[in-house]
Amino acid sequence: MNRRKVDVVLSAILITVSLIILTNDNLVEGGMETELGSMFVPRVIAICILLFSGTIGIQSLLKMHKKEKLALIEHIDTTGFGGVALYFSIFILYWLAVPHVGFIVATPFTIFSIAYLLGGRSWIPIIIISIVTPIVIFYGCSQYLRVFLPTWSLS
Amino acid sequence: MFENIIQGFATVFAVGPIVGIIIGVTVGIIFGAIPGVSGIMAIAIMLPLTFYVDPVVGITMLLAVYKAGIYGGSISAILINTPGAAAAFLTAQDGHALTKAGKSGKALCMALYASVTGEMLSTLVLIFVAAPISLISLKAGPIEKVYLLLFAFTVIGSVTGESISRGLLSTCLGMLFATVGMSSITGATRFTFGMPELMSGFTFTPMLIGVLVMPEVIMAIRKRHNPQANLGLTVSPNPEDNRISWKEYRSVLGTIIKSSGIGTILGSLPGLGSTPAAFLAYGEAKRTAKNPEMFGKGSIRGIAAAESANNAVCAAAMIPMLTLSIPGDDVTALLFGAFLIQGITPGPTIFFEHTQVIYGIFAGFLLTDLVLLVLARIGFKFWTKVASVPRHYIFPCVTIFAFAGAFTANQNINDVMILILFTMFGFGMRLVGLNPAAYLIGFILTPMLEQNLDQAVAIVGSEYHLYFTTPFAWIFTALAAISVYSTIRQRKKAKRPVMAKEEKYDLS
Numbered sequence: 001m002n003r004r005k006v007d008v009v010l011s012a013i014l015i016t017v018s019l020i021i022l023t024n025d026n027l028v029e030g031g032m033e034t035e036l037g038s039m040f041v042p043r044v045i046a047i048c049i050l051l052f053s054g055t056i057g058i059q060s061l062l063k064m065h066k067k068e069k070l071a072l073i074e075h076i077d078t079t080g081f082g083g084v085a086l087y088f089s090i091f092i093l094y095w096l097a098v099p100h101v102g103f104i105v106a107t108p109f110t111i112f113s114i115a116y117l118l119g120g121r122s123w124i125p126i127i128i129i130s131i132v133t134p135i136v137i138f139y140g141c142s143q144y145l146r147v148f149l150p151t152w153s154l155s
Numbered sequence: 156m157f158e159n160i161i162q163g164f165a166t167v168f169a170v171g172p173i174v175g176i177i178i179g180v181t182v183g184i185i186f187g188a189i190p191g192v193s194g195i196m197a198i199a200i201m202l203p204l205t206f207y208v209d210p211v212v213g214i215t216m217l218l219a220v221y222k223a224g225i226y227g228g229s230i231s232a233i234l235i236n237t238p239g240a241a242a243a244f245l246t247a248q249d250g251h252a253l254t255k256a257g258k259s260g261k262a263l264c265m266a267l268y269a270s271v272t273g274e275m276l277s278t279l280v281l282i283f284v285a286a287p288i289s290l291i292s293l294k295a296g297p298i299e300k301v302y303l304l305l306f307a308f309t310v311i312g313s314v315t316g317e318s319i320s321r322g323l324l325s326t327c328l329g330m331l332f333a334t335v336g337m338s339s340i341t342g343a344t345r346f347t348f349g350m351p352e353l354m355s356g357f358t359f360t361p362m363l364i365g366v367l368v369m370p371e372v373i374m375a376i377r378k379r380h381n382p383q384a385n386l387g388l389t390v391s392p393n394p395e396d397n398r399i400s401w402k403e404y405r406s407v408l409g410t411i412i413k414s415s416g417i418g419t420i421l422g423s424l425p426g427l428g429s430t431p432a433a434f435l436a437y438g439e440a441k442r443t444a445k446n447p448e449m450f451g452k453g454s455i456r457g458i459a460a461a462e463s464a465n466n467a468v469c470a471a472a473m474i475p476m477l478t479l480s481i482p483g484d485d486v487t488a489l490l491f492g493a494f495l496i497q498g499i500t501p502g503p504t505i506f507f508e509h510t511q512v513i514y515g516i517f518a519g520f521l522l523t524d525l526v527l528l529v530l531a532r533i534g535f536k537f538w539t540k541v542a543s544v545p546r547h548y549i550f551p552c553v554t555i556f557a558f559a560g561a562f563t564a565n566q567n568i569n570d571v572m573i574l575i576l577f578t579m580f581g582f583g584m585r586l587v588g589l590n591p592a593a594y595l596i597g598f599i600l601t602p603m604l605e606q607n608l609d610q611a612v613a614i615v616g617s618e619y620h621l622y623f624t625t626p627f628a629w630i631f632t633a634l635a636a637i638s639v640y641s642t643i644r645q646r647k648k649a650k651r652p653v654m655a656k657e658e659k660y661d662l663s
Binding site for chain 1: 346568578
């Protein structure tokens with residue numbers, strides 16, 4: 001993937017966000033009056049973002065216009081992005097499942113899925129790790145840290 | 156001061172801190188030694204565990220992970236020529252050459268002794284220098300602090316990024332994210348879009364784990380089809396090849412001391428980190444060596460220079476954090492967060508408000524070096540075996556630890572969503588060349604900037620010239636300008652050979 005195109009799109013988004021911060025007064029609610037006001041610092045930051053993202057965007061646009069050769073760091077290697085998408089899907093499903101089925105039930109499936117995704121095929125050690133790790137974390141958190149991870153709440 | 160140091164040792168010589176240090180060193184060596192896993196991942200995962208323990212125990216444990224993680228990186232660098240971090244690149248060159256010659260034990264011993272000596276020397280500098288500097292920085296008022304923070308943002312942004320504009324943009328993004336939620340000055344809610352969950356801003360721990368740790372898991376998933384290199388320790392039948400004699404150590408002691416000095420000076424400057432320190436010390440050792448042609452081909456002096464400088468950065472990086480409230484890199488940003496979570500604000504007042512804690516931590520630094528020396532030395536074989544654990548066992552567990560760590564912060568499942576979103580954000584940042592360390596430092600320091608700016612405005616009123624009457628204003632503005640200028644010059648210099656190379660091997 002060509003990073004210059006990504007730079008241009010990203011710069012356009014950041015410039016738009018900065019302009020919204022600079023012009024919209026509805027982004028802040030309440031608060032007491034001070035000399036600088038609540039939006040002074042965010043607006044100064046927005047100006048800086050506008051400048052730096054503008055610089056990055058213009059540089060990339062110029063390079064694209066001049067059809068300059070891509071430098072090594074301007075290539076975005078998309079190898080393995082399918083696996084990344086799968087990983088995020090597993091993580092989101094895990095996040096959705098934990099409040100309902102509980103940490104101890106949801107975690108073994110997650111560990112097993114990620115281990116499988118990473119190419120693990122030694123089933124017995126993976127199953128053992130999938131079962132032991134959540135139990136250790138669950139009881140470690142509740143006994144030593146006084147943090148109570150979600151439990152089964154389907155009933 | 157000496158009373159405080161003795162008091163610090165009394166604090167740290169208790170069961171809690173010692174167990175914390177042993178756990179920290181063990182975890183640090185293991186994580187540091189596993190190729191593709193960095194010490195910072197271990198620190199971020201251990202961070203939630205420190206919420207509920209005494210600050211001395213929690214912080215010394217994290218520092219032990221940090222120090223041992225850097226040493227652990229040299230194990231994979233020496234044995235399989237895979238430096239875990241850029242700073243271990245030079246160690247890999249000489250260390251792996253020794254491994255190929257059947258002297259991996261010698262290389263590992265040299266790396267360990269140089270690391271521990273470098274760390275100890277820089278810790279002593281930290282102990283004796285930090286408190287006096289803090290006395291000077293205590294005199295700085297809000298106006299001076301505003302200039303100091305602007306200087307820190309400029310230096311860190313310009314030095315750490317892939318380019319100056321990308322580094323500064325990363326810092327600004329961190330600053331913008333820090334303004335989300337209720338303003339501590341006016342009480343107004345900003346950028347919450349009616350969502351009460353955003354009232355208190357983004358929770359620090361899930362954001363930190365998402366930006367720093369999880370992208371490493373993603374990188375491992377991207378490279379899942381690449382075969383994993385196996386660590387193996389070759390033991391030579393000649394015992395001399397498996398150890399460093401006192402004579403050999405003494406012969407490189409001068410190099411170690413000089414390199415530790417370089418590491419300490421560079422480490423105490425925000426934004427530079429361990430890589431330039433290792434390269435500079437290695438270059439200096441090569442320049443002054445009697446046999447410079449041996450460098451890169453298995454020179455123990457080369458390993459000693461790179462490792463001592465690399466490790467001396469650890470304690471020195473704490474100097475700007477503890478004296479000026481400026482974390483200089485991603486690890487110190489993380490430690491800064493750990494201090495804040497413990498209710499301690501790193502800065503010059505720490506030496507007066509939390510004397511026992513800070514000197515306990517300093518004593519913990521020194522004790523960590525001893526524990527690292529003992530644990531690493533007695534178990535080279537064990538560490539290499541543990542570090543060879545396949546990644547399909549490690550990364551699923553890292554994911555679950557990250558989940559539990561994010562949840563632990565507020566016992567709120569929404570924080571896990573923040574973790575997922577910031578994982579995507581952190582991964583995206585790496586793809587487009589933005590720097591997570593600069594982002595985090597921007598995030599951490601912005602509330603301080605806002606508070607000091609508000610106080611400065613109240614002091615100055617309508618007499619705006621007062622902003623420019625303090626010498627700090629001119630000094631820090633000049634330093635920021637010099638830093639940006641020198642970075643531009645350095646980058647231009649570094650670009651020329653790369654461009655020539657790229658022209659030679661047409662990349663398009």
